[in-house]
Amino acid sequence: MRLYQMVVKDITRRKKRVLYASVGVVIGVATIVAVLTIALAGETSINSQLEKYGANLMVMPAISNIDVGLGGLSLGTLAVGENRIPEDKLPEIREITDGLIREARGIKAEGNIATIAPKLYVNAEINGTSVVVAGVDPQEEHKLKTWWRVSKGRYLQTPDEALVGATVAELLKFNVGDRIALNGREITIAGILEETGSNEDYQVFVPIETVQEAFDKEGLVSSIDIRALCSACPTTEIASAINGKIPGVRAVAVKQIAETEMGMLEKINRFLLALAGITLAVGCFGVVNTMMTSVHERIKDIGIMKAVGASRNQIVKIFLYEAIIIGVAGGFLGYVAGTLLAYIVGPLIFGGVAVSYVPQYFLPSLVLATFVAIIATVYPAFRASKIKVADSFRSL
Numbered sequence: 001m002r003l004y005q006m007v008v009k010d011i012t013r014r015k016k017r018v019l020y021a022s023v024g025v026v027i028g029v030a031t032i033v034a035v036l037t038i039a040l041a042g043e044t045s046i047n048s049q050l051e052k053y054g055a056n057l058m059v060m061p062a063i064s065n066i067d068v069g070l071g072g073l074s075l076g077t078l079a080v081g082e083n084r085i086p087e088d089k090l091p092e093i094r095e096i097t098d099g100l101i102r103e104a105r106g107i108k109a110e111g112n113i114a115t116i117a118p119k120l121y122v123n124a125e126i127n128g129t130s131v132v133v134a135g136v137d138p139q140e141e142h143k144l145k146t147w148w149r150v151s152k153g154r155y156l157q158t159p160d161e162a163l164v165g166a167t168v169a170e171l172l173k174f175n176v177g178d179r180i181a182l183n184g185r186e187i188t189i190a191g192i193l194e195e196t197g198s199n200e201d202y203q204v205f206v207p208i209e210t211v212q213e214a215f216d217k218e219g220l221v222s223s224i225d226i227r228a229l230c231s232a233c234p235t236t237e238i239a240s241a242i243n244g245k246i247p248g249v250r251a252v253a254v255k256q257i258a259e260t261e262m263g264m265l266e267k268i269n270r271f272l273l274a275l276a277g278i279t280l281a282v283g284c285f286g287v288v289n290t291m292m293t294s295v296h297e298r299i300k301d302i303g304i305m306k307a308v309g310a311s312r313n314q315i316v317k318i319f320l321y322e323a324i325i326i327g328v329a330g331g332f333l334g335y336v337a338g339t340l341l342a343y344i345v346g347p348l349i350f351g352g353v354a355v356s357y358v359p360q361y362f363l364p365s366l367v368l369a370t371f372v373a374i375i376a377t378v379y380p381a382f383r384a385s386k387i388k389v390a391d392s393f394r395s396l
Helices: 003-013 015-053 087-105 138-144 166-172 208-214 235-245 254-297 299-307 312-349 359-385 389-394
Strands: 057-061 064-070 073-080 115-126 129-136 150-153 161-164 179-182 185-193 203-207 223-227 249-253
Touching: 015 254, 015 312, 015 359, 057 235, 087 115, 087 223, 087 235, 115 138, 115 179, 115 208, 129 138, 129 166, 129 208, 138 223, 161 166, 166 185, 179 208, 185 208, 203 208, 235 249, 254 312, 254 359, 312 359
Parallel strands: 129 203, 161 185
Antiparallel strands: 057 223, 057 249, 064 073, 115 129, 115 223, 150 185, 161 203, 179 185
């Protein structure tokens, strides 16, 4: 009878003990797989949200808050600085953005590269209700908001047209073709947006020139959204250059806003992986204990094998084969259990994010579990190989 056949026969005879030995490995591997799977889903969700937002950079007025007080009495804060950006700074922002992108990507072609979408926000009363009116550049905004879908009517084409958010249209009973007054200027509703689930549903979008004229804000914008042509473009460098060369504005790279969330996610992952490592260590001791018990139970069998000519290497191989079986079984069950755990816990952590199984984790799960089982078996196997024939007779 070959060694592996003996091992399989012995494991079949001691199913419960082998199962107990693999439980710790299963829990450890399952925890690691679940953490990595959930982390990957969370990272994908964050990146998709950033991609959905559209802009790589946001340029806002450089307003600062100063604490105001009298003696030891605090009188609140005072906002210092202009709350609008002069529109004549747009060409300079364009020059800095496109210039750095050309330099970083080696682009020789002339013309505009980045999408630069200025916005002017004002509060207006429409049909007795206060509504946020967003003045936009229709062409640039359309490039930026790739997720926009017009449910009724069409997109903006002329200066005296408006595009209405889904919630505003529902609350104020707007239809395509209705005329509304913006500070005395008549405009026509050209289309109604599909619901986006963001604050865009509560806004009315009008060409920026129209809003500037109607509300006496010529030459001013509230903010500027910039979308570079690639995710690898030097957005941080662009933001730094804009902040350094253009006074009165503050540019922020959107990926910097996400770094805090990503950093917190990474810290949580490290903590959970540390717990998984502790669980694996406990599982390792469980395998050691099971194998040591197996050695004591099989002293007689080992002595008989040695009496008929079995070598120390063959004795060691028997225990290592058992460890491989325990490791493979633990890795497989751990991968399945970890994936199921990720499906259950993932949506609770990231608010309904879709978690999918990651087949790339299957082979590493088997390797890790097998490695842990083999390491845990080295000492028991060594002890088993040192058993003498005389010791086995004394155990009878």
